[in-house]
Amino acid sequence: MKKELGKTYDPQEIETGIYEMWEHGGYFKPEINPEGKPYTIVLPPPNITGQLHLGHALDCTLQDILIRYKRMQGYSVLWVPGEDHASIATEVKVTETIFAEENKTKEQVGREKFLERAWKWSDYYRNQIATQLRKIGSSLDWSRERFTMDEKLIEAVKESFISMYNKGLVYKDYRIINWCPDCKTALSDTEVDFEEESGNLWHIKYPLLDGGNFVIATTRPETMLGDTGIAVNPDDERYTALVGKTAILPLLGRELPIVADSYVDKEFGTGCLKVTPCHDINDFEIGKRHNLAQVLALDENACINENGGKYCGMDRYEARKAVLADLQEQGLIVKTEEIAHNVGHCYRCKSVVEPITSMQWFVSMKPLAEPAIEVVKNGQTVFVPDRFKKIYFTWMENVRDWCISRQLWWGHRIPAYYCDKCGYTAVAKEAPEKCAKCGCLSFTQDEDVLDTWFSSALWPFSTLGWPEDTEDLARYYPNDVLVTGFDIIFFWVARMIFSGIEHTGSPPFHHVYIHGLIRDPQGRKMSKSLGNGVDPLEVIERHGADALRAGLIAGTAAGQDIRWNESKVQAYRNFCNKLNNAARFALINLDGYDPSTTVPVESLESMDKWVISRTNDIVKEVSANLDKYELGIAFEKLYSFFWDEFCDWYIELVKLRLSGEDGSSKLAAQWTLYHVFIKLLKLLHPFMPYITEHIYSCFIDDEKLITASWPEFSEAYCYAKEEAEIGEVMAAIKAVRNARAEQGIAPSKKSTLYIAAQKEWVDVFNANLETICRLASASHAEVVLPGFEIGDSLVVSIKSSTITIPLGDLIDKEKELKRLETEKSKTAKEAERLSVKLSNASFIEKAPQAIVDGEKRKLADAQALLSEIELAIEKLV
RNA sequence: GGUCGCAUAGCUCAGCUGGGAGAGCACUUGCCUUACAAGCAAGGGGUCAUAGGUUCGAGCCCUAUUGCGACCACCA
Numbered sequence: 031m032k033k034e035l036g037k038t039y040d041p042q043e044i045e046t047g048i049y050e051m052w053e054h055g056g057y058f059k060p061e062i063n064p065e066g067k068p069y070t071i072v073l074p075p076p077n078i079t080g081q082l083h084l085g086h087a088l089d090c091t092l093q094d095i096l097i098r099y100k101r102m103q104g105y106s107v108l109w110v111p112g113e114d115h116a117s118i119a120t121e122v123k124v125t126e127t128i129f130a131e132e133n134k135t136k137e138q139v140g141r142e143k144f145l146e147r148a149w150k151w152s153d154y155y156r157n158q159i160a161t162q163l164r165k166i167g168s169s170l171d172w173s174r175e176r177f178t179m180d181e182k183l184i185e186a187v188k189e190s191f192i193s194m195y196n197k198g199l200v201y202k203d204y205r206i207i208n209w210c211p212d213c214k215t216a217l218s219d220t221e222v223d224f225e226e227e228s229g230n231l232w233h234i235k236y237p238l239l240d241g242g243n244f245v246i247a248t249t250r251p252e253t254m255l256g257d258t259g260i261a262v263n264p265d266d267e268r269y270t271a272l273v274g275k276t277a278i279l280p281l282l283g284r285e286l287p288i289v290a291d292s293y294v295d296k297e298f299g300t301g302c303l304k305v306t307p308c309h310d311i312n313d314f315e316i317g318k319r320h321n322l323a324q325v326l327a328l329d330e331n332a333c334i335n336e337n338g339g340k341y342c343g344m345d346r347y348e349a350r351k352a353v354l355a356d357l358q359e360q361g362l363i364v365k366t367e368e369i370a371h372n373v374g375h376c377y378r379c380k381s382v383v384e385p386i387t388s389m390q391w392f393v394s395m396k397p398l399a400e401p402a403i404e405v406v407k408n409g410q411t412v413f414v415p416d417r418f419k420k421i422y423f424t425w426m427e428n429v430r431d432w433c434i435s436r437q438l439w440w441g442h443r444i445p446a447y448y449c450d451k452c453g454y455t456a457v458a459k460e461a462p463e464k465c466a467k468c469g470c471l472s473f474t475q476d477e478d479v480l481d482t483w484f485s486s487a488l489w490p491f492s493t494l495g496w497p498e499d500t501e502d503l504a505r506y507y508p509n510d511v512l513v514t515g516f517d518i519i520f521f522w523v524a525r526m527i528f529s530g531i532e533h534t535g536s537p538p539f540h541h542v543y544i545h546g547l548i549r550d551p552q553g554r555k556m557s558k559s560l561g562n563g564v565d566p567l568e569v570i571e572r573h574g575a576d577a578l579r580a581g582l583i584a585g586t587a588a589g590q591d592i593r594w595n596e597s598k599v600q601a602y603r604n605f606c607n608k609l610n611n612a613a614r615f616a617l618i619n620l621d622g623y624d625p626s627t628t629v630p631v632e633s634l635e636s637m638d639k640w641v642i643s644r645t646n647d648i649v650k651e652v653s654a655n656l657d658k659y660e661l662g663i664a665f666e667k668l669y670s671f672f673w674d675e676f677c678d679w680y681i682e683l684v685k686l687r688l689s690g691e692d693g694s695s696k697l698a699a700q701w702t703l704y705h706v707f708i709k710l711l712k713l714l715h716p717f718m719p720y721i722t723e724h725i726y727s728c729f730i731d732d733e734k735l736i737t738a739s740w741p742e743f744s745e746a747y748c749y750a751k752e753e754a755e756i757g758e759v760m761a762a763i764k765a766v767r768n769a770r771a772e773q774g775i776a777p778s779k780k781s782t783l784y785i786a787a788q789k790e791w792v793d794v795f796n797a798n799l800e801t802i803c804r805l806a807s808a809s810h811a812e813v814v815l816p817g818f819e820i821g822d823s824l825v826v827s828i829k830s831s832t833i834t835i836p837l838g839d840l841i842d843k844e845k846e847l848k849r850l851e852t853e854k855s856k857t858a859k860e861a862e863r864l865s866v867k868l869s870n871a872s873f874i875e876k877a878p879q880a881i882v883d884g885e886k887r888k889l890a891d892a893q894a895l896l897s898e899i900e901l902a903i904e905k906l907v
Numbered sequence: 908g909g910u911c912g913c914a915u916a917g918c919u920c921a922g923c924u925g926g927g928a929g930a931g932c933a934c935u936u937g938c939c940u941u942a943c944a945a946g947c948a949a950g951g952g953g954u955c956a957u958a959g960g961u962u963c964g965a966g967c968c969c970u971a972u973u974g975c976g977a978c979c980a981c982c983a
Contacts, residue, residue, distance in 0.1 A: 038945070224981085231983080248983060261983095298982045310983075372981065417911065424910070424979065516978085551919085553976085585921045585930065590912085591976085595919055597932050604945045615942035658923080666921070666930070681942080689941095764949095771949040777938060804940090863927090873963040881926060881964085 033728040035617065039603070039610040041574025044724045049164055052723075057736045058109070058169045060506070066106035070509040071097055072490045072539055073109060073170065074522070075178065077116035077482075078155040079123055082162045083556065084548045084582070084594065085515060087566040090168045091579040092545060092661060093513045097169055098716035099656050102740035108506045110493045111163060111170035113156045115179045117441035117482040118213055118221075118378045124148045124440065141439050148440045152179070165567060167575045167719045169736065174502075176493045178485045179442070186492035187442045187485050188459045190533060195457045199394050199532070200434070202446075202455070206307075206314040207433045209386045210376035211332035211346075215437040216390050217376060218481055219430060220520045222383050224372040233300065233364040234357060236260065239276040239285065245364050247299030249371055250309075251357070252349040254279065255338040256327035257286060259305035261316055264290035266301055280362050281353065282339050289320040308387045324387060330437075332384050346384070391435035391444060391478070399426045402528035405537040411527060414543045414659050415589045418516060425520050432525075434481045441479030448474050487525035490538035497533075509539040516544050516589065543659050546591035548582075553593060564594060576718035577603035583717070584669065586662040605669060606721045609714070612677050613725040616707050619688040620700055625730070629701040633694050635687075636759075636797065638702040639752035641680040644671070645706050646747035652713055653743070665717045672710055679760060680706070683801055704729075709741045755794045758830050759802065762795070765826040766806040766833060772849050773824070775840050780809035786818045787831035795831070825902045827895055847906055854899045861892040 036043075056062060071093050076086055093109065101107045124147050125136045136144050156177060163170060176183060194200040208217040229249050236244040244260060260277050262269040270290075277286040286304075293316055294303050307317030308326040317324065327338045334341040334349045341349045357363050374383040403426050405411045406419050413419040435444060447461045448454070451470035456462045461473040488496070490512075494503040508530070514523065523542060530538030549555060550562040557563065569578045573596075581599030586592050634642075648671050655664035680703075687699040708729065715722040715735050726735035766783065775781075783806065785795050792813055795802070799811045814834075824835040824846065867873060868885055 035942095037943080039943095224979095246983080250983085295982060300983095303983050306983095312981090312983080369982090371983090420911075421978070428980085520979095547977095585919090587921075590920095593919060595932085598919075600945080601931050604943095607945050608943065611943035611946085613942080618942070655923090660923075662921075663923080670930075677943085678947085682947095767948065768950090771937075774937080777940075777948080807940095867964090870963065876963045877926080884926085 033617075035610055035614045035725070035728060037611075037614070039574075039607040039721065041570070041576065041603075041606070041720065045165070045167075045570075045575055045720045048720050048723050049167070052169065052734070052736055053164070053172065055734065057734060058171045059173060060106040060108040060171065062737055063101065063104055063106045066104045068108065068506050069097075069100045069105035070108045070506045070511075072509045072512045072526075073111055074512075074514050074518070075112040075114040075176075075486070075489060076159050076163075077114040077119060078152050078159065079116050079119040080155070082159060082166075082566060084564050084566055085556075086162075087166050087578060088545060088548060088582045088592070089513060089515070090163060090166045091582050092543065093511075094166070094168045094579075094719070095583070095661055095716040096511060096513075096656070098719060098736065099740065101169070101736065102712065102715065102738060104739065106505075108174075108502070109168075109170050110174045110176060111160065111168070111172055112176035112489075112493060113152075113159055113178070114486055115152060115177065115441065115482060117436060117438055117479060118215065120148060120151065121438045121440040122213060122378060124151050127151070136439070144439055152177070162567060165570055165575060167579065169719070174493070178482070178489070182495070183485060183488070183492050184442060185459075186488050186496055187480065188445045189497040190484075190488055190529065191445055191480070192457055192459065194393065194532070199397065200391060201394065202389065202391050204387060204389045205392070206311055206385050206387045207390050208374065208383045209330070209332075209388065210379065210381055210383055211330070212379045212381040213376060213438075214330050216388060216433050216435060217383060218433045218483075220483075221377045222374040223377050224374050226370050227373045228368060228370050229373070231299065231367040231369045232354065232357075233367070234280070235362040235364055236277045236280060236286070236304070238272070239278055244272075244277055244302055245300045246302055246304045247367075248304060249369070250350070251353045252334070252341075252346055253306045253309045253327065254304060254353065255282065255334060255341060255349070256306045256308050256325045257284070257304045258307060258317065258325050259286050259320065259322040260288045261291045261294050261303045261305050261320075262288065262301065263294040263296045264292060266294075266296045269302060280360065281356055284325075287320070287322065289316070289322070291316050291319065309385055311385050314385075314387065326387055328384060328386055390433050391446075391480075393432040393434055393484075395429045395431050398528040398532055399429055401531045402426055402524065402537075405527065405531065411537045411539065412541050414541055418519065418542070418544045418589065421516070422519060422524060426524060429524075432481075434484050435476075435478040436481055437477075438479050441482060442485055444476040444478050444480060446476040448476070450474055483521055483525055486522055487529040488533070490526055490530060491534055507534065507538075508536045511541045511543060512539045513543045513545065515547060517547065519544070541659075544589050546586075546589055548592050548594055551593060551595055556594075569596070569599060573599050573603040574606060574720070576606055576721045580605065580665060580669075580717055583662050584665050588659060602669075602718075605673065606718065608673060608677065609718075609721055609725065612672075612681065612707070613728065615681060616703055617728060620704055620729075623697075623700045623704065625704060627697065627701060629698050633698045634702065635695065635698060636752045636755045636794065637680065637683045637801075638698055639749035640756035641676065641702060641706050642747050643749040643753050644675060645709055645741075646743055649709070649713065649741045650743035653740070656716075661717075668710070668713055668717070672714070676706065676710060679756075682805055683756075683759075683798075686800055686804060711735060712738055712741055755791075758791060758794060758828065759798045761828040762831065762833060763802055763806045765828050766802075766808070766835065769824050769826050769835065770807060773840070773842060773845055775807075777807050779840055780807055781835050781838075781840060783808045783811035784814045784818055784820065784834040784836075785811065785831050786814050786816050786834065788816065791830040821905065823905075825898060827898055829891070832898065843906060847903065850899055850903050850906070854896065854903070857892055857896045857899065861889060861896060864889040864892060 074089060076082055097107050097109050128134055128139055128147060191200060208222050210217055231247050231249055232251055233245050233247050236246050257279050272288050273290045275288050277288055279286055293312060305313045305316050305322055307314045307322055307324045325337050327334055329335045332346045334344045336342050341352055376383050445457060445459055447456045449465040449470050450472040452468040454465050454467040464471055490509050491507055494507050496503055526538050577599050580602035651667055652664045684699045687695050690696055711722045711726050723735045787795050795813045803811050820834055820836055822837050824837060826833050864885055874882055
């Protein structure tokens with residue numbers, strides 16, 4: 031205990047050094063607890079498109095708290111860091127950079143050069159992210175760091191793709207998909223965000239071949255260039271006669287068969303639907319059911335193609351205008367209605383997505399979804415909070431096949447090779463030497479890459495070495511916990527679960543802890559476009575990582591959104607300062623104390639036993655909260671115990687003994703102070719790792735807090751009697767302080783206290799007289815016999831005793847009278863309420879005995895107090 | 908349209924299986940009391956959204972209503 035602490039807490043000074051010490055000391059490796067049971071958390075790998083935001087900080091903090099808790103409990107904890115290559119997002123950013131720097135498109139640069147740039151980008155940002163993760167305090171095992179584009183992980187992706195292909199779970203097909211005309215790639219259903227927009231619903235006349243016409247409503251008139259039919263509801267009497275006949279597509283003159291399909295809603299619009307199989311997901315299905323032709327009218331830029339006649343080459347919005355103008359001219363527009371409808375946008379670039387038909391790779395979801403639903407139903411995988419499993423189920427039960435090919439360069443290139451001569455498809459890790467069909471020797475690899483989430487889905491086991499049979503995989507898989515936000519359940523959680531089951535036979539983790547989103551002070555989502563994002567590093571610079579961590583998790587509940595306010599972080603920065611100063615106090619007063627000293631239990635005083643017992647309670651509660659993932663509650667308990675009980679009471683109570691002459695009493699106080707303080711540091715460590723480790727090092731040289739053992743609850747430390755005794759002493763001090771404050775008596779005016787205690791409390795008060803004087807601004811205190819009376823004095827009552835404070839010149843009589851009057855009416859009201867309650871027969875009959883007794887006791891107390899107050903009033907007047 | 912969440916102190920939010928409501932910030936008053944003014948002590952402030960119901964007893968359970976938010980689906 032040599033080291034000294036500064037007078038105020040300075041995070042800058044301590045954090046970096048401590049992190050390096052931990053990391054270089056190998057404290058983050060699971061091997062630090064070689065005998066321990068394995069415990070693993072899956073870190074959601076941040077993507078490399080930019081800096082970390084508060085959401086990541088929250089993610090990391092929650093996980094790090096769990097990891098540190100388990101590590102201290104002796105588990106062999108594994109937490110693997112890594113990053114995600116973020117195919118689309120990175121490709122967009124790199125393309126932009128290239129354009130800004132060289133004024134070239136990615137096609138002009140070429141695939142090879144482009145990938146070089148992308149790798150440079152990823153190296154830079156991976157580094158940034160790793161630094162940020164460290165600063166937050168994450169105790170990740172960096173020796174096992176992974177990246178989704180690592181060679182080994184590429185192997186895993188190939189293995190996964192090929193094995194699913196061989197089982198028929200991965201297939202290639204010409205189907206309707208979501209197309210982003212700006213990213214120029216296919217998207218999966220999850221990558222499309224629907225937003226409500228106001229638009230027009232145009233009612234357009236379609237002539238019939240045999241004369242007459244139909245009116246059809248549409249919000250996207252340009253897609254009529256791809257119409258290949260008309261559909262009506264089979265039960266719609268208005269149209270039954272027309273089914274089987276033919277309509278003529280205006281502008282292009284194409285013949286459109288009229289079919290009946292129950293998908294059509296009789297009530298909506300005019301009750302008939304133009305069918306555009308290549309540009310609408312539902313129309314695609316209708317087209318298939320009725321064998322309608324497929325006419326693709328848009329190209330990859332969302333411009334009209336050669337099937338669109340004179341509109342060929344126009345952008346989709348230009349074409350819309352032109353089509354409408356021509357229809358108008360021909361008098362075919364019946365009316366224009368304003369409506370609100372949902373429009374799909376690309377989740378990365380926000381462009382309006384076009385559904386179009388295209389040749390793509392898919393994952394067949396039905397067979398994968400079934401077991402994935404089962405493991406959650408039977409409790410192998412548990413969502414916390416429970417309600418999120420419902421969201422998971424509805425998605426899994428209705429999921430469509432997953433489009434996994436992307437027309438991009440940055441990512442895992444699809445391991446499919448096509449024979450240059452006969453087109454034969456070989457799915458394999460490397461290009462085959464010879465075509466199995468025609469014997470041709472040259473193959474071309476599929477140009478496309480896989481959806482980023484395809485590799486993310488393998489993360490929980492690919493990072494452990496799968497498909498190889500590694501030691502890590504055997505020891506640490508399945509993982510224990512995944513912590514993430516609800517926004518990512520479909521993108522990632524669901525896909526990890528079915529991929530894990532498919533490839534390893536087990537779901538990838540036991541618990542999924544879902545947290546909320548961090549919102550700005552106005553409750554809005556944090557986003558780049560609003561510019562309301564908060565950089566966690568700046569917060570760390572201002573208040574320290576410990577304060578940030580506490581500010582993020584204190585008083586939050588799982589799954590609930592968190593509104594960001596920095597004043598909360600500031601409050602926990604203050605708490606760090608409090609910790610620092612409590613530690614200073616301890617260090618000063620433990621000067622010369624030998625930690626190996628043992629003290630006989632008999633020499634411990636009530637106050638020692640009280641604080642030991644209370645700390646013991648807290649150990650039990652905090653551990654229980656952590657086991658239930660109630661991290662916010664756990665921390666708040668520690669916060670208020672440390673501040674309100676340990677600092678404000680215990681330290682104040684022992685001060686006299688620590689500076690006193692009585693050797694054995696002093697030693698007992700030191701022993702208690704030391705051990706309780708160390709225990710509290712341990713309990714706080716998972717939440718505020720830096721400051722606690724720093725302080726710990728001032729007390730103990732040869733051990734690091736990060737691997738110290740987590741305190742355990744013990745019956746031997748339960749001192750209910752002493753808890754009650756000190757509770758009474760505290761009540762006495764509070765009562766006197768309160769009375770004096772209400773009377774406006776200056777703290778410098780010391781008084782005498784006469785404590786008339788019930789027999790069994792006499793010893794307790796006698797043992798603590800000096801302390802009571804010190805804390806209640808008294809110059810003298812003594813225990814007197816019950817019935818003690820003295821004129822002209824202030825009288826306060828607590829459970830066990832009545833305290834008389836002679837007034838002398840201390841007090842204002844009128845004020846005191848007023849106080850007593852209000853006190854009297856309050857007490858009378860309370861007594862009234864209680865007696866009404868106790869006169870209720872059914873209450874007495876049906877309520878548990880303990881409750882009834884409690885109420886009776888309260889009534890007796892209130893009545894006693896009432897008569898005392900009356901007495902005091904009499905005396906005053 | 909379907910599903911879910913939230914309404915508690917001036918503000919931001921906790922409140923576990925039902926036993927007369929808590930924290931942080933803000934506010935009032937008094938204190939530089941030798942760990943800490945980023946502090947100490949005392950205090951004010953809440954018909955726990957509304958209306959019913961269950962219960963001896965409801966912030967908590969049930970029903971309905973209102974307001975806010977999210978997610979999914981989708982209407983051409």
